[in-house]
Amino acid sequence: MSKFIGVLTSGGDCPGLNAAIRGLVRAGQNQYDMQFVGFLDGFRGMAQDRTLELNRKTLSGILVDGGTILGTSRDTPARTREMTDEIVATYNRHHLDALVCLGGDGTHKNAMRLKEAGLNVVTMPKTIDNDIACTDVTFGFNTALGIATEAIDRLHSTATSHHRVMVVEIMGNSAGWLTLGAGIAGGADVILLPEIPYDVNMISAAIKRRARAGKRFSIVAVAEGAITKEDAKVVAELKKQLAATEGEQERDQLEEKIRRLEGARVGHSVKLTQEIEEITGQESRLTILGHLQRGGTPSSFDRLLATRLGTACARMIHEEKFGNMVAVKGQEIVPVAIEEVANTTNRVPVDHAWVETARLVGTSFGDQ
Template identity: 50%
Template sequence: MKKRIGVLTTGGDSPGINAALRGLGKAATGVYGMEIIGFQDGFSGMAQGLTVELEGSAFSGILTTGGTILGTNRDRPDRVIIDGVPQDATSQILQNFDKFNLHALVCIGGSDAQDSAYYLMQRGLNVITLPVTIDNDLPGTDTSIGFDTAVEVAAEAIDRLHSTAISHHRIIIVEMMGRETGWLTLAAGIAGGADVILIPEIPYHTEKVAEAILKRSHSGKRFSLVAVSEGAISQESVRFFEKARLANRRLRQGTEQSEVEQRLEEIEKHAAGDTLHLANRLEDFTKLETRITILGYLQRGGTPSATDRVLATQLGTACAALIQEGVFGVMVGTRSGTVVTTPLDQVAHQTKTVPLDHAWIQGARLVGVNLGD
């Protein structure tokens, strides 16, 4: 009897998902004689039994296509939104795994996929995952599918903004994705020749950033490019959060819950405006016009790079081979170009941050990039 495997994509879209589906599908059906069914729109589709038959023709022409042919969202098994109502769909997902006679479920995505797969593994399902995220923040793999493409897009954006910065003698701040980690901003900033790179791992001093920009200006370079992760935080904010946490502990000891919630809202508002706050402060310090460009979803869209297509194919085909061997409960990644597997309990709820002694950080410092510290 043929093995039947299910596959879904969950979390944010990323270049290379379809290439991974193609690698998985071609190897699984063409080499190992398996059958594949895809679930539409992540775990909500699996809960509702919304399937797509994935056969030979389904994998034609998708190698270079961005997004995901299956659709995606951020629902998790224990919180799926159906008809606008959030609900725990764990039981429906487990039932549909049996209903469709699945031997394994492949979850493709970033941290959402890893957390959800681990959750289902603990409930007895054969699961295996592929790492897809432009943030490159998953442990257990050197690089995630989609990261290389996002770096190329972001670096090109910095390249294009150079001419505007030079022409108008401006500071231009380019905000990139990365709430908890700075891999994308660091790589794109180095590749694009940014003068300042600010990442979450290194809280920055606004005054030191301004001093570096003024030093450039006094040497005749009347423009500066600042690459900043959306999660980068100033030393001022670090101190603010420390005081806020202390205040919240005091509030919880002797006041109404509504007051605590109000205080938390104030903290969130402060955090959300950090890049704008940085721009205003730099303009005040340097007297140079400062503008912000937020790349946002541009980094996640479009055709995957050749590097991401190769990586996606490598991991997708390896995933099929591992299923054939009966290996489950792992994420498939690469280390030094070699395919490796990491148990899901070592990936779920974990974040790979940029080490402060990483070669990229050292290299950036040696070419004169200011990191805000």
């Protein structure tokens, strides 16, 4: 008998979402006699039962398109029982056999909530940050890496012509994979990551050393979630207080303080750029790439990866391996329990091979 499958995309958009939807639906229809309904604008759209039929017509030409034909939102059933109940009702109303959720960290938390509510859920890992646990890589990362690297390449021209320090802010709230990869590939002289707290004086010292060696420009690649050593110490102390605090109001206040110091902070890179200019005496300019990194045509790598994950997802549903994320392990695609993925972040290890490679070519991380 035919299986009826719901599909939604949630969280931030990224290249490869359409390719993954196409791979899932085409494999499911061609090989496993499945029928698909898409829910518009993520979990919000499913709660409101807003749908798009997924068939050959709606899939036509989407392989090379960025974004998602289903739309997306950041609404989260993990925080409201009411939305969870509405999603469950929609699931039952359409007589679904499974729900496929394509998304990142927040999506997996929501998927775990729906799994606990009794739904057959399967997920696919998407994010340009490459920070989803239990998978070697996420689709969207390769495309964004190419965009960020090209941006650094282009900034070299202005940096050399005007003898400037060019600071480029790259996405990465709690994990620095994108900044690290683009920084190495683009030849950045300084790379700043959330995982390696920095000292602006050490950054400036590295830039001054380059100037004394006759290098009249520098490139600084900074993740939006990079943190100073001073702030990192404060965060560590706040987390100790949080672990020892039982009162709900006090915990909320501590968590808010931690959030203000960790992750993306408005004006952080502006302040950093001003400090570098003041300490080094070199003209410094900031470029914030922002959402440019998430848009546009997906790379061939991401199209291939997303298609593989989509087809593997269809097979996993056929085999009734519910409650899992479709993960990449080496050359294999395997199921991993959603519980192992949710509430965990794949951060850059401070001794990772990429970090060692950068240090060996003389890149500063602002920590020594």
